[in-house]
Amino acid sequence: MSADIILGGGGLASSLAALALRAAQPGARILILDRAGGPSNSHTWSFHGPDISPDWHARLAPALIGDWSEQEVHFPGHSRRLRAGYSSMGSEGLARLVAEAGIETRWNAEIARLDEDRATLADGEVLTALCILDGRGAKRGPHLVTGFQKFVGIEIECDAPHGIARPVIMDATVPQEDGYRFIYVLPFTERRVLIEDTRYSDGATLSDNELAAEALDYAAARGWHGREVRRERGVLPIALAHDAAGFWRDHDSGPVPIGLRAGLFHPVTGYSLPVAAEVADLIAGTQPLTTAAIRTRLRAFALRRAREDRFLRLLNRMLFRGCPGPQRYRLLERFYRLPEPLIERFYAGRLTWADRLRIVTGKPPIPISAALPCLPEKPLLKGET
Ligand SMILES: Cc1cc2nc3c(=O)[nH]c(=O)nc-3n(C[C@H](O)[C@H](O)[C@H](O)COP(=O)(O)OP(=O)(O)OC[C@H]3O[C@@H](n4cnc5c(N)ncnc54)[C@H](O)[C@@H]3O)c2cc1C
Numbered sequence: 518m519s520a521d522i523i524l525g526g527g528g529l530a531s532s533l534a535a536l537a538l539r540a541a542q543p544g545a546r547i548l549i550l551d552r553a554g555g556p557s558n559s560h561t562w563s564f565h566g567p568d569i570s571p572d573w574h575a576r577l578a579p580a581l582i583g584d585w586s587e588q589e590v591h592f593p594g595h596s597r598r599l600r601a602g603y604s605s606m607g608s609e610g611l612a613r614l615v616a617e618a619g620i621e622t623r624w625n626a627e628i629a630r631l632d633e634d635r636a637t638l639a640d641g642e643v644l645t646a647l648c649i650l651d652g653r654g655a656k657r658g659p660h661l662v663t664g665f666q667k668f669v670g671i672e673i674e675c676d677a678p679h680g681i682a683r684p685v686i687m688d689a690t691v692p693q694e695d696g697y698r699f700i701y702v703l704p705f706t707e708r709r710v711l712i713e714d715t716r717y718s719d720g721a722t723l724s725d726n727e728l729a730a731e732a733l734d735y736a737a738a739r740g741w742h743g744r745e746v747r748r749e750r751g752v753l754p755i756a757l758a759h760d761a762a763g764f765w766r767d768h769d770s771g772p773v774p775i776g777l778r779a780g781l782f783h784p785v786t787g788y789s790l791p792v793a794a795e796v797a798d799l800i801a802g803t804q805p806l807t808t809a810a811i812r813t814r815l816r817a818f819a820l821r822r823a824r825e826d827r828f829l830r831l832l833n834r835m836l837f838r839g840c841p842g843p844q845r846y847r848l849l850e851r852f853y854r855l856p857e858p859l860i861e862r863f864y865a866g867r868l869t870w871a872d873r874l875r876i877v878t879g880k881p882p883i884p885i886s887a888a889l890p891c892l893p894e895k896p897l898l899k900g901e902t
Contacts, residue, residue: 519644520548520621521806524652525631527551527622529562530776530793531652532611536576537794537801539618545806548644549615550626550636556612559749561670561703561711563684566602567861568791570798580610583684583705591688592850601861603684605703606790628653631772633808647807648773650800655754655777660764662897663754664837665721666787669728670701670713670750673736675743678707687853689846691735697836697845700735708743712736717845719837721752753787756780757833758897761823765816773812775800779819783866784829791865792822826866827894828873834891839883848883852876 522538524531527549535547561582569577578584583605589598615622627639635645681704689699697717704710712735714728729748736742759780768774775781775796782789799818803810836845853860859872868876 520546520646522547522648522650523636523644523646524549524650525628525636525772526651526653526776526778527553527612527615527624528652528654528776529560529608529611529790530778530781530796531650532615533790533793533797534650534652534775534800535615535620536618537797538806539620540576541801542806547620548646549620549622550628550638550644551622551624552627553624555624556609558607558609558747560608561605561749562608562611562790563603563605563703564788564790565861565864566604568865569794573794574604577604577606577611577614580606580614582607582610583703585683588684588686590686590853591690592846592853593690594850595854597853598683599857599860601857601864603686605705633771647805648811649808650811651772651774651778652776653778658764658767660760660767660898661754661756661780662758663756664696664833665718666715666751666753666755667695667718667721667723667728668701668713668715668749668751669723669725669732670711670748671729671732671736671745672705672709672711672747672749673741673743674746675708675710675741679704679710679739679741681710687849689849691731693843693846696842697849699846700732709746710736710741711747711749712741713749717755717836718842723750723752725750751787754782755787755833755837756782756784756826756830757837758894759784759823759826759830760898761820763898765819768816769812773808773815775815779815781819781822783864784826784833786864788864822866828868829866830894831891832876834894834897835883835888839887839891844883 581604585603588603629639630637631649631651635643637643685702687699695716695718699715701713701715712732714731781792836848862868
């Protein structure tokens with residue numbers, strides 16, 4: 518046996534699972550395999566304060582590169598300061614936590630194949646374990662129909678203080694292009710700021726140069742000049758329809774998918790950190806630590822989560838299918854007038870039935886005639902709309 522558990526891919530989901538396992542089962546031999554040459558700073562993973570448990574806050578604290586007690590949103594019709602905290606973790610920081618916990622990561626390990634009890638590397642080496650998880654990131658499949666959240670972020674070390682006190686998680690006062698467009702701003706230090714141009718679009722094509730230029734124009738318009746220190750980009754799935762039962766039927770053998778590989782992300786934001794932390798706890802609490810035992814528990818968790826997320830996918834269908842691109846911001850603008858505890862539960866994936874009712878009642882955000890065709894989810898999965 519090469520290890521007790523092998524995690525294919527050393528990204529967010531695998532790293533959180535490994536950390537939780539190390540804490541719960543200190544004797545377990547954990548091995549992470551990743552094709553990359555080493556830790557990179559390609560990701561900033563952020564989350565809202567209420568999204569994760571106090572234990573996870575404490576565990577991730579040493580890897581945070583930003584931690585704020587408030588956040589803001591801006592729309593043409595109103596601006597709002599929200600009292601929920603917001604935190605950002607760098608991918609290098611997370612890799613450091615994993616290494617400091619004594620978890621072995623093999624870099625430059627291109628996985629050719631994962632099976633229920635083994636990982637085969639591209640060079641032919643075979644590594645065996647009682648438990649094999651697949652956290653190699655998103656893979657398109659027939660059970661998930663998505664729109665896209667596309668973004669390019671540029672981090673600048675400004676020549677002078679930028680004057681931003683807290684994250685601006687959406688500034689939608691910018692011209693609306695390619696769907697719902699907003700700028701996302703994270704002020705890491707008094708001079709260091711990340712500016713991200715983001716679009717909720719029907720297509721996955723991302724024009725890096727265009728979005729980068731827009732982000733820089735936004736910075737220049739605010740007088741933020743300086744040196745670019747980092748860039749990040751992403752095309753994240755936004756779930757419109759999901760057949761989780763079908764997905765898990767197709768994965769009733771082989772390695773257990775986790776993270777984006779398993780469609781485990783917030784349907785509206787594409788964020789996966791909060792659910793990855795929950796899944797990590799589930800994995801860490803599983804005995805015996807076998808592929809079969811984890812599959813049983815994770816499948817039940819994922820099916821329940823997919824049922825609970827039905828309403829969020831409906832909101833997405835209204836946004837993407839019921840609302841012309843330039844008007845999409847109106848839905849978000851309306852949402853951000855709702856009570857703050859509801860907004861916090863929305864991000865944390867804990868909406869109550871009363872919350873759902875509150876979101877859809879009142880003056881309809883889109884005409885009933887446009888909303889009705891969005892109601893059924895199944896036709897999208899069959900490719901009918
Ligand atoms: C730039 C960016 C910023 C994001 N920001 C946030 C955020 O702020 N908050 C949030 O919650 N979500 C965010 N997301 C969305 C989502 O949470 C991330 O994409 C997250 O990293 C997904 O986690 P994962 O573990 O499923 O996949 P990943 O973190 O992408 O990990 C997959 C890993 O598998 C490895 N791999 C793939 N194939 C192989 C192979 N054949 N052999 C070996 N290794 C392989 C890759 O090198 C990679 O390290 C962001 C996404 C991006 C792209």
